[in-house]
């Protein structure tokens with residue numbers, strides 16, 4: 228069997244860090260890494276620095292034709308075992324629902340939810356016992372998110388889908404892990420939309436992508452359904468299961484208002 232890892236969102240941030248760590252052997256021996264993102268120059272750079280052979284796929288995952296390419300490439304070699312699928316491609320637009328508009332809101336659903344579903348489907352057909360899927364959710368999945376309502380809901384979708392799929396696939400030895408990080412300094416916040424809405428949520432703090440990826444890979448190897456890397460968000464994860472959602476939203480709003488007032 229030819230063991231491969233497929234990483235979406237490979238050109239930047241978390242996806243790129245997954246490729247670094249998989250290349251360094253953190254996910255076991257791999258014959259090839261398939262790197263998917265739109266920017267060819269970034270994929271070329273990743274290819275050049277990786278000792279594991281990297282196949283670059285400059286694809287827009289909101290374009291249906293991209294899945295024809297992936298399906299064809301996966302069908303070409305019967306010995307392929309997709310050992311890892313890392314669904315990291317995603318983006319978030321901040322602001323009120325109407326302010327973000329139809330295209331912005333629909334775009335998040337297309338990439339954060341639909342693309343993840345389609346990638347998962349195609350990869351699963353070539354997975355075997357021991358294969359792993361890692362889906363980038365967010366702490367935004369834990370509590371409803373006024374001010375980033377659609378983004379938060381897409382991440383809740385990722386969290387719930389991952390948990391349900393893990394239950395479905397567990398009996399055949401395939402596990403799905405949803406990762407819920409805090410903020411990370413990647414390109415994610417380069418063009419976020421409403422900066423005020425961003426400022427109201429960054430009080431939760433930042434994590435390093437390398438720590439998040441290390442924890443995520445370890446959680447996935449152990450077959451954990453959910454990985455919340457930071458200790459404070461582990462507390463929020465537990466509280467969100469116990470307390471009413473409206474209480475959690477009010478608490479988050481209070482903290483956001485308090486920290487932004489102190490900054491101005």
Ligand SMILES: NC(=O)c1ccc[n+]([C@@H]2O[C@H](COP(=O)([O-])OP(=O)(O)OC[C@H]3O[C@@H](n4cnc5c(N)ncnc54)[C@H](OP(=O)(O)O)[C@@H]3O)[C@@H](O)[C@H]2O)c1
Nearest residue numbers: 236238239240241265266288316317365410411413414415
């Ligand atoms: N950074 C954070 O604070 C944070 C916190 C919690 C969760 N997350 C989640 O973590 C994941 C990774 O985010 P990040 O921080 O690494 O953000 P990032 O640095 O902006 O990376 C996003 C990646 O997605 C790719 N991408 C965007 N649109 C695409 C499309 N239409 N088709 C294919 N690829 C596309 C980008 O590549 P191209 O532009 O080259 O296509 C890039 O590689 C996301 O799902 C995000 O929601 C991030």
